[in-house]
């Protein structure tokens with residue numbers, strides 16, 4: 071058994087979902103969507119690395135029998151949030167103003183400063199990996215009831231310079247892998263601690279302010295669409311508006327899937343489809359958040375069925 075197969079199996083045995091990365095490198099070793107053969111796991115539509123990441127030892131043995139793949143750990147399905155403390159890539163890679171002049175030289179320093187600013191201990195007694203370039207991955211279990219996504223440096227919800235986080239939509243190179251000849255090693259083999267509440271709060275996206283929907287404006291926008299599209303939107307929104315309490319959510323989903331095909335075909339702007347369905351859905355008494363979730367899922371289903379038929 072190769073070392074990397076052992077690494078993949080022991081990582082998965084912790085309940086962490088793994089997938090192969092290119093040998094001695096970081097990119098996924100799975101085929102890209104453009105080259106999808108639509109066979110095997112992709113028979114009913116392409117699956118990316120996050121959906122193919124697995125804890126199944128048989129699948130892992132098969133995958134790693136083809137080559138010395140590095141081990142990618144998909145954070146979302148593994149219910150992990152990994153804080154990634156990085157080091158500068160070259161001598162000119164210096165901290166921005168917020169961190170300058172405080173003796174800060176890398177992501178470790180930024181994270182320590184952040185902990186101090188929040189009155190929190192700098193040391194976290196949690197599963198920790200040293201990366202090939204001398205960075206640090208702090209593994210935390212993800213909070214329940216909310217979906218955290220990746221952050222990058224100071225952008226948006228990001229924690230700070232040279233501090234990234236990997237959660238849903240993200241992966242890390244697992245310990246036992248080697249990138250450019252440099253190994254990733256476990257430096258603290260203790261179970262991951264829950265993501266501290268103050269970090270979870272910083273990483274939770276603030277809901278964007280949403281203007282209340284103006285039914286008349288939505289109707290006017292729909293009225294300007296091509297006749298066929300307009301008729302389709304009216305037909306689907308009528309179905310939703312007429313749906314009773316037990317079936318309204320399912321009807322909303324089905325109508326969103328129907329309109330999703332038009333969105334995918336480019337004849338109906340996604341925003342018009344969403345607003346028209348949201349207006350109809352809310353009239354049945356469904357809440358806005360629930361409507362938006364159902365509509366998004368339905369539109370994605372409709373768009374997916376177009377992709378598969380093509």
Ligand SMILES: [Zn+2]
Pocket residue numbers: 101102103105106107108112115116117
């Ligand atoms: Zn595929």
